[in-house]
Amino acid sequence: MKTGFRKYTFVLALFIILALLATQIKWIIYSIRFQDKVFEKSVELALSETMTTLTADKPLCSMVKACVECDTARLKTQLTTAGVWEKIHDAIESELRSYDIDLEYEMYILENKSEELKALQKEFDNGLYYSRCMGGILGHSGYQLVVEFPSRTRFFFAKAGLMFLGSVVLIFLLIVSLYNIFRIYNREIRIAQHTKELLNNVSHEFKTPLSSIALASNMIRKRRYGTNEQKLENYAELIFKENRKLQNLVESLLRLEAVERNAFDYSKEDVAISDVIQEAISTCEMLLDEKQGSILYQPNPDKMYVCVDRLHFINVFVNLLSNAIKYSKNEPQIKIETIKQNDKLRIEVTDNGIGIPLKFQKYIFNKYYRVPTGDVHNTKGFGIGLAYVKQIVEAHNGTISVESETENGTTFIIQLPEIKK
Ligand code: ADP
Helix, strand or coil: CCHHHHHHHHHHHHHHHHHHHHHHHHHHHHHHHHHHHHHHHHHHHHHHHHHHHHHHCHHHHHHHHHHHHHCCCCHHHHHHHCCHHHHHHHHHHHHHHHCCCCCCCEEEEEECCCHHHHHHHCCHHHCCEEEEECHHHHCCCCEEEEEECCCHHHHHHHHHHHHHHHHHHHHHHHHHHHHHHHHHHHHHHHHHHHHHHHHHHHHHHHHHHHHHHHHHHHHHHCCCCCCCHHHHHHHHHHHHHHHHHHHHHHHHHHHHHHHHHCCCCCCEEEEEHHHHHHHHHHHCHHHHHHCCCEEEECCCCCCCEEEEEHHHHHHHHHHHHHHHHHCCCCCCEEEEEEEEECCEEEEEEECCCCCCCHHHHCCCCCCCCCCCCHHHHHCCCCCCHHHHHHHHHHHCCCEEEEEECCCCCEEEEEEEECECC
């Protein structure tokens, strides 16, 4: 599947999920509003029915009337003493219950002109207060029965909030899963791409030395060198060189699997860093001669020691040096410096090669990564060398970094703990 199409599908899926989320939220709001309306209508009906019931209770009506006419300031106390307050309260409660409303409520009986009622009337619109005229009970419309539901907002918020939160959590989990699926899918695609590139590279890298060996050995077999001993020597040299290349290739392929699992065995020992570097330089001599390059390395007079796996560290420097040779257009000039830094040893490998653009530098230590631009693709490789180098250096408590400028060469800096001798 093309990358553009993949991205498009992902964006579409994300859009659908967000649309789903928006629809969900809309439905939740709609359902809250609907419940709100149902609540309001039920309370109004319950209060009307309460009034009808209370109006039919004549003894209760005359008691309320008497209390109202006696002392309006201490009305609640009087009604409570007379047992009327309780009766009205119970009547409201049973009506509310019949409408399935089971909320805490407060009850007031207030005079129409009272300041208290005026203050409450401002709040009537928010649905916390409901009132009914007591005309039926008192025979005049001077008083209102007011019912307040203080916990109503919290009740609705708790109900809706739970629904809302549940939906958001579910949709969030859906987005996370989708993102993970996309990441896994992308990784699989990348692996498949790497495997394809690797197979191409491997067959290309093997083809050239194999055909050189076939050619040179055929010349020898058919005695095409005649009596010229020099020619014979050249053919043999070619076979030897190409064979060495093949050996190196096989070694890097074998290493590839270990790099993949980060599973190397180390036999660490105290070694002089200069010995390791010298050995790496001599391994790379043939490659260097082919490109007429040179390596400048002056070991410090007093030896510096590190505790490392000797063979792996020779490979580390062989990798850095062969890259320095590979990635240079002209004759490679490489400089190796070792510097003491407190209890650390800093080793710098500098070349005058094609350099690495800044934006790619953070990727070069990743497995299978190869800089995608410039002349790099004329040079074949598996993109595994620097990943191996980093693994080995870090396994020895060291660090590796790069400083480079396009067309202006590259410096790899390794820092390792120094062993005092
Ligand atoms: P390979 O050389 O097999 O491609 P490496 O892991 O050794 O893989 O290197 C990764 C990439 O880093 C290379 O493809 C190359 O683009 C870049 N690179 C490494 N060393 C150098 C260097 N000395 N100069 C320029 N580019 C380099």
